[in-house]
Amino acid sequence: MTRQRIFTVGGTVQAGSGMYLSRPVDDELLQLCRAGAYAYVLTARQMGKSSLMVQTATALHEETAASVIIDLSQIGANVTAESWYVGLLTMIESRLALHVDAYEWWVRHDSLGPTQRLVQFFRDIVLAEYAQQVVVFIDEIDTTLSLDFTDDFFAALRAMHNARSVTPAFERLSFVLIGVAMPGDLISDPKRTPFNIGHGVDVGYFGENEALPLAQGFELPPERAREVLRWILDWTGGHPFLTQRLCAVIADRAEGGVSQADVDRAVKDTFLGDQSEKDANLRFVQDMLTRRAPDQQAVLETFRDIVKGRAVADDRQSLVISHLKLSGVIRKTGRQLHVSNRIYANVFDARWLAEYLPKHWIRSVPPAVRGLVAASFVAVIAIGALVFARLEASQAQREQELLAEQNQLLEVSRDSLGTAYTALTETQIRNLELIDAQRVANLDLDRALLDARTQQSVAEQARADLQTEYAKSEELRRDAEVARDELARENIVSDSLRGVAENALAQTSQARRETLVLALSIAAERLSRRG
Secondary structure (H helix, E strand, O other): OOHHHHOOOOOOOOOOOOOOOOOHHHHHHHHHHHOOOOEEEEOOOOOOHHHHHHHHHHHHHHOOOEEEEEEHHHOOOOOOHHHHHHHHHHHHHHHHOOOOOHHHHHHHOOOOOHHHHHHHHHHHHHHHHOOOOEEEEEEOHHHHOOOOOHHHHHHHHHHHHHHHHOOHHHHHEEEEEEEOOOHHHHOOOOOOOOOOOOEEOOOOOOOHHHHHHHHHHHOOOHHHHHHHHHHHHHHHOOOHHHHHHHHHHHHHOOOOOOOHHHHHHHHHHHOOHHHHHOOHHHHHHHHHHOOOOOOHHHHHHHHHHHHOOOOOEOOOOOHHHHHHHHHOOEEEEOOEEEEOOHHHHHHOOHHHHHHHOOOOHHHHOOHHHHHHHHHHHHHHHHHHHHHHHHHHOOHHHHHHHHHHHHHHHHHHHHHHHHHHHHHHHHHHHHHHHHHHHHHHHHHHHHHHHHHHHHHHHHHHHHHHHHHHHHHHHHHHHHHHHHHHHHHHHHHHHHHHHHHHHHHHHHHHHHHHHHHHHHHHHHHHHHHHHHO
C-alpha cells in the first residue's frame, strides 16, 4: 500500500482510492437510511461528508436497496427553475436507469407546477419501477442557497414526507441532504413553514483509534508511528482534512525518523504564517468568520470570548453559535464551546481578531492618557464601592467616615481628571483651531459662492437686457428694410410716371410744331392766292 493510496487531501476517499476511516456516524446514518428516515449531514467543509455519503450508498446497494447520489453542483447556479428541475430529474433517470425519458415526461406534464411535477415523478415513475427502499442522497445543497426558487424544492421534499400517511408508497422513499448549511437555510421565506423534518447527523472528528490506520503511511515501527500520530492529532484535534493533510506531509519527511519538533515544524510550514493564506480549509474558515457571517461583529465577539477561554454554552437557537459551528472553528466539549484544534487556535488568534474586529474608541486614546482616564474611572468606582460598603455601619459614624473618604477620593479623582484634562487640552485646542480654521474657510467659501452667484445673476440680467435690445434692433432693422423696399417701389413708379410725362410733353411739342407749320402753310397758300 503506497502513501498516495492511504492519505486523502481533497475530494472523497473513494475518488482517490484512499483509506476510509470508519466513525460511529457511519452506522448511525446507515440505520436511519434502512429505517426510511429523512436525514441531513450539514457541517463544515472537508469533514468527510461526501465520503460518508458514498460509503453509506454502497452499503445500501449491497443490501438490495436502491440508492442514488445527486451532486447539485453539476446542475449549476446560473440556470432557470425549469432547467434546474429537468437537470435534477435527468440525473435521477440516469442513475436509477428508469424506463422513461425524464425530459419528455417533464414537458408532457407542463400544465403542472415544478414542485407538483417533482412529487408526481417520484410517485408515478420512481416508486412505480422500484418496489424496494429508495434512498436519494443530495450533495452540495448549499449551491441552492443563492437560488430564488429552491424553497419550493425543499417544500416538495417535506410534502412527500408528510404524504406518507395518505400515500404508503412514499414510505419507501427517503432523502439524505448533505452540504454546508443550516436546516433553517433550506427554506428562506419566513412566511413558509421551515424545513423541520429529518434527523441531523454529526460527522464528528477522528479519535486516536479511528485515525490509527493512517499510521501505516509513515512506514515506521508501530509504536513510533502511533506516537507520531498522537503528535499530529494534538495539532489537528482529529479534524479529518487537517489530519490527512498533515499525515501526508509527515510521511514525505519520515525517512530517518520523525520527532515531535519535526511535526511542529511541518505544522508551521504547512498552516501557519503566510501559509494560512494558501490553505483552502483555512481560507474557508476565515471567509465564514468574516464575509459570510450573518453578523460579523456578533460572530467575532462570540468567537473572541471562546478564544479567551470564557464560558460560552452551546445554544442551538443562536444563529451566531450555529454559524460558528458550521464554519468548523469551534466544537462542543462537554457543556461548553472551545476552539476546534490548535491549528485554528494559532491561525485565528487574538492578533487575527484584533485585525478583523472593529477598533474600540478607547484604543485611539494615547496610552498615557488612557491610564489616567482609567485611574479616574477606578477612583470613581472605588467611591461607589466604599459608599455601598459603609452602608452597613452605624449611621452617624458612617456619614462622617464616608464624607472624609469621599473627599479624599474625590481629590484623587480630581487630580487624575485634571492631569487627564491637561493631557487632552492641547489636542482639544488643536482640534478647536482646526475647526475654527475650517469654519473660516467655509465662511470664505460661502461668501465667494454668494459673490459668484450675485455676479452670475447680474450677468444673466445683462444678457437678458442685451437680448431684449437686440430683439428691438432687429425689429427696427426689419421696419427700415420694409420702408426701404416701399421707397424703392415708389421711386420706380415715380420714374415711370416721369417718363410718361416727358413723352407726353415731347408729343405735345411735336404737335404744336406740326400745327404751326400747317398754319404757316395755309397762310402762305392764302397769300399766294391773293397775289
